[in-house]
Amino acid sequence: MNLRFVTRKLLRALITLVLAVTFVFVILRAAGDPVLAMLPDDTSPEIVEQMRQAWGLDLPIWQQYLRYWQGALQGDLGTSIYEGRPAVDLVLERIPQTLLLTVPSFFFMLIVGVPAGIWAALRRNSGVDRVIMSISVSGYSLPNFFLGILLILVFSVQLRLLPSAGSGSAAHLVMPVLTLGTAGAGVIARFVRSSMLEVMNKHYVRAAIARGVPRHIVLTRIALPNAAIPVITIVGFMIGTLIAGSIVTETVFAWPGAGRLLLDAVSSRDLAVVQVGVMLIATSMIVTNFTVDMVYFLVDPRLRYGSGQGEGS
Amino acid sequence: MIASPAAPARSERKRLSARYLGWAPRGTLVRIAFAWLLLMIVVAVFAQVLAPYDYQAINLRNRLLPPFSSDALGFHLFGTDHLGRDVLSRLMVSIQISLLVALVGTLIGAIVGTSIGFVAARARGVVDDVVMALVDLQASMPFMIIALAVFAVAGTGNMLLFILLVGFQGWERYARITRGMTLSAVNHGYAASVRLLGGGTFRVYVRHILPNILAALVVQMTINFPETILLETAMSFLGVGIQPPNTSLGNLLSYGRDYLLDAWWIAMVPGMTIFFTTLAMSLVGDWVRDELDPTTRTTD
Numbered sequence: 264m265n266l267r268f269v270t271r272k273l274l275r276a277l278i279t280l281v282l283a284v285t286f287v288f289v290i291l292r293a294a295g296d297p298v299l300a301m302l303p304d305d306t307s308p309e310i311v312e313q314m315r316q317a318w319g320l321d322l323p324i325w326q327q328y329l330r331y332w333q334g335a336l337q338g339d340l341g342t343s344i345y346e347g348r349p350a351v352d353l354v355l356e357r358i359p360q361t362l363l364l365t366v367p368s369f370f371f372m373l374i375v376g377v378p379a380g381i382w383a384a385l386r387r388n389s390g391v392d393r394v395i396m397s398i399s400v401s402g403y404s405l406p407n408f409f410l411g412i413l414l415i416l417v418f419s420v421q422l423r424l425l426p427s428a429g430s431g432s433a434a435h436l437v438m439p440v441l442t443l444g445t446a447g448a449g450v451i452a453r454f455v456r457s458s459m460l461e462v463m464n465k466h467y468v469r470a471a472i473a474r475g476v477p478r479h480i481v482l483t484r485i486a487l488p489n490a491a492i493p494v495i496t497i498v499g500f501m502i503g504t505l506i507a508g509s510i511v512t513e514t515v516f517a518w519p520g521a522g523r524l525l526l527d528a529v530s531s532r533d534l535a536v537v538q539v540g541v542m543l544i545a546t547s548m549i550v551t552n553f554t555v556d557m558v559y560f561l562v563d564p565r566l567r568y569g570s571g572q573g574e575g576s
Numbered sequence: 577m578i579a580s581p582a583a584p585a586r587s588e589r590k591r592l593s594a595r596y597l598g599w600a601p602r603g604t605l606v607r608i609a610f611a612w613l614l615l616m617i618v619v620a621v622f623a624q625v626l627a628p629y630d631y632q633a634i635n636l637r638n639r640l641l642p643p644f645s646s647d648a649l650g651f652h653l654f655g656t657d658h659l660g661r662d663v664l665s666r667l668m669v670s671i672q673i674s675l676l677v678a679l680v681g682t683l684i685g686a687i688v689g690t691s692i693g694f695v696a697a698r699a700r701g702v703v704d705d706v707v708m709a710l711v712d713l714q715a716s717m718p719f720m721i722i723a724l725a726v727f728a729v730a731g732t733g734n735m736l737l738f739i740l741l742v743g744f745q746g747w748e749r750y751a752r753i754t755r756g757m758t759l760s761a762v763n764h765g766y767a768a769s770v771r772l773l774g775g776g777t778f779r780v781y782v783r784h785i786l787p788n789i790l791a792a793l794v795v796q797m798t799i800n801f802p803e804t805i806l807l808e809t810a811m812s813f814l815g816v817g818i819q820p821p822n823t824s825l826g827n828l829l830s831y832g833r834d835y836l837l838d839a840w841w842i843a844m845v846p847g848m849t850i851f852f853t854t855l856a857m858s859l860v861g862d863w864v865r866d867e868l869d870p871t872t873r874t875t876d
Contacts, residue, residue, distance in 0.1 A: 275712065282713045290725050404855035406806050408813045408826075409847035412833055416843075420836055427836075507718035511810055515833070526814055529728040537728040541721055548716045 268566055269557070276553040283545035287538055288331050292324070335542070341535030343528075350535035354521055354543060360430060361520035364439055364512065365505045371444035372451055372501060377494075379448070380455025381487075387460065395452060402449030407508050411442040411515035428517035435516075443512045447501045454497045458490040465489070492563055499555030506544055606863045609856035616671055616853055623672040627665035628653075632821060635660035640839045654845045658835055663845055666823060670846060673818060674808060674825045677739050681804040682797055684743025689750025690793060694781050696751065697758035707751065714748040720807060724816065733819045742808050746800040753796060757789040791868040798861030802854040809850050825850050 315321050322330070334340055343350045383395040418438060419427035426435050462468060463486055471481050510522035517523075521540065528536035560566050619626060628650065638647040641656040643663075654663035696707040714722075723741050730737060758781070761767050766788075770780050811817035812826025820827070825846045832843025 278709055279712050279716055282709060283717070286713065287725065290729055400858060401855065404802070404858050405851050406809060406847075406854070408810055409829060409843075409850060412829065412836065412843050412847060416836055416840055420840070503716075503718045507720040510720070510724075511814065514814055525724065526816070529724045529816055530732070532728055532731065534728060537725055541725045544721050545717055548718075552716050 268560060272553060272556045272560075276549050279552075280546065280549050283549065284332070284335055284542060285328075287541050287545075288328060291534055291538060292327070340539050340542070343533050343536050345531060345533050350533075350539040353536055354524060354539045357519065357521035357524045358543075360518065361509055361513070361522055363430070363436070364443060364518060364520060365509050367436065368440045368443035368447070368505060368508075369501070371440055372447035373498070375444070376448040376451030377455050379452040381459055383452065383456045384459035384463070385482075392456075396456070399449040399452045403446045403453075405446065407442050407446060408511045408515055410445060411438065411512060414438040414441060415515075430518055439512050439516045439518055442515065443505060443508050446508070447504055451494070451497060451501065455490065455494055458493050459486065462486050462490040488562070492559070495555055495558055495562070499551055502551045503548055506547070606859055609859040609863075612852055612856040613860060616675060616849075619668050620672040620675040623668040627662075627668045629662040629665045631661065631665040631669040631823065633661060640835065640842075642839075643841050655839070655841045657831065657842050658839070663828075663842060666828060667825075667845055667849065670823045670825045670828050671849065673822060674805060674850075677742060677808045677818070677824070678801055678805040680739055681743035681745065681808070682801045684740065685746045685800055685804070686750055686793060686797055688744065689747035690754045690786075692747065693751040693754025693756075694758060697755045697762070698777060698781070704755075707755070711748040711751055719745040720810065723807070723811065727816050732816045735818065735822065738811075738817060742804060742811070745804060745807055746796070749796055749800075750793060753792050754789060757792060758785055761785045761788055795861075795865050795868055798857065798864050802857040802861070805850065805854055805857070 320327065338351055339349070341350050342348065343353050346353055379395050379399070383392040386392050414425075415427045415438065418425040425437055426432075427438075429435055468481060468486055468489075471485050472478075476485075506522075509520060510526055512518065513520045513523040514526060521543075524536065525540040527533075528540065635647070635649065635656070636659065638649075638652075638656050638660040639658055641647060641652055641660075643653060643655040645652055645655060647656075652662050652664065654667065657663055657666065692707055696704045723745075726737075726741055732738075762785070767780055767785055770784050775784070808817055808824060809826035809829070812824040813830045814826075815830065817826055818824040828846035829843055829850070832839070832841075832846065835842050
């Protein structure tokens with residue numbers, strides 16, 4: 264029974280992955296001849312023909328598709344026209360810088376958002392609750408590119424405390440992480456709060472209180488684990504926000520990461536690099552979603568024991 | 577303390593939206609938000625009439641004038657930019673473009689998504705599977721990445737393509753909502769009755785099921801609208817959205833970024849405008865959600 268859940272999710276992840284790779288292929292081919300898009304307009308027809316043969320673009324479309332898969336599976340996804348190096352290498356060497364930015368932002372979101380949400384739920388309708396929820400709504404209404412600029416204005420231009428661009432030290436990391444993590448922290452705080460409030464009203468929590476179970480036990484052993492389940496979904500969703508947000512944040516703070524590489528590749532139409540970037544993002548999103556499903560599976564006994572439903576209230 | 581007694585959930589929920597921004601009573605706050613949006617709409621519609629100067633008029637002798645300053649031509653409420661152009665006039669035209677893109681974009685997403693949802697619900701079988709696989713694919717990718725991939729191929733600068741693409745953002749949520757609600761509505765008495773009375777598929781879907789799921793769709797639109805504004809301004813900020821000589825709030829902000837040291841207002845004015853507009857839209861959206869859709873569990 265429970266194995267079926269895992270296989271179904273795995274199958275779904277694989278199908279989505281195949282679709283994503285196909286999507287990239289379709290987009291890149293739908294736009295017309297990639298050779299013409301890359302070469303200057305005055306290139307002689309012989310050279311164009313040579314390039315097309317070299318890249319297998321004279322083959323029927325289904326053969327191109329197969330070759331494309333072959334390349335994708337071997338990690339050979341073309342060469343950057345500007346750097347003259349394999350696109351995969353270019354992207355991969357920028358990944359550590361992006362992780363250096365996104366991983367702390369992710370933990371910032373959780374470390375700020377989860378306790379704030381719990382606190383607001385416990386002090387519901389109080390001043391604390393109002394302040395936290397006000398900050399939360401403002402936080403996710405504030406576009407990250409503007410937040411970055413505000414931070415630069417305050418901490419770099421006015422106070423001269425933090426460097427406004429570049430990477431290399433912990434001080435360089437502060438503003439980008441705030442920029443990238445604030446909106447997510449706001450969303451998570453709001454979500455945790457609502458999830459907590461809902462769980463607190465369930466019969467099993469009220470029954471525990473009625474039985475005289477100490478308050479901190481009710482909180483940590485009964486309410487929190489149950490409230491955490493829906494929060495897992497939103498945390499998975501936040502990964503996507505982080506990836507999109509890192510493009511903006513890296514641009515604002517001149518951070519040498521993969522997001523800026525992707526944006527530069529889009530502007531200069533370096534299609535091989537774009538292709539690798541998009542595939543990598545798609546793969547990491549699909550892996551994330553699958554992981555979220557599996558975590559769900561582990562923490563939610565209802566899924567493990569197969570009923571798939573059954574409400575506590 | 578921990579669990580409040582079985583709360584009157586509906587009225588409780590209605591009061592929650594007020595508290596997002598603290599101390600103002602709920603009605604006042606929503607009214608302020610409405611007033612701000614109304615102001616934005618008026619500015620958007622009459623931008624060309626209201627703008628005190630031509631938004632493209634360059635005056636290099638009056639570069640980077642601070643807010644509330646005057647020059648030979650007149651008064652500049654929000655100062656001038658690096659080419660001596662009036663920031664207020666540029667702001668008004670930018671609001672026009674940004675709101676237009678957001679509005680058209682939201683409608684495109686709603687119409688396309690809803691139609692796809694209807695088709696999936698009607699066809700079932702393979703078509704339904706394919707649509708749902710695409711919905712999964714879309715939901716697993718940040719939309720901005722897909723938009724970037726398309727622009728990498730098609731090139732930037734085509735405003736029509738940009739609006740169409742930005743509009744597609746969120747289609748999968750409309751499709752999912754429509755499909756799900758249609759599937760359950762088809763089995764309800766009213767849809768079956770219309771069909772028994774001889775109503776065709778189109779009539780059943782558009783005349784009878786659509787009005788019943790409209791509330792959920794409108795709620796989704798209030799969520800989608802600020803997201804579309806943010807997507808457009810972010811893309812324009814990154815230089816892959818609206819291109820000069822057209823201008824959007826994102827463009828203004830990205831120019832302002834280069835002059836933070838000497839002219840903070842160039843970035844602050846459009847930035848605050850985006851912030852207030854998305855904030856107002858969130859507040860109004862919460863209100864609409866409470867009014868229209870008491871059955872949906874709001875996120876608070």
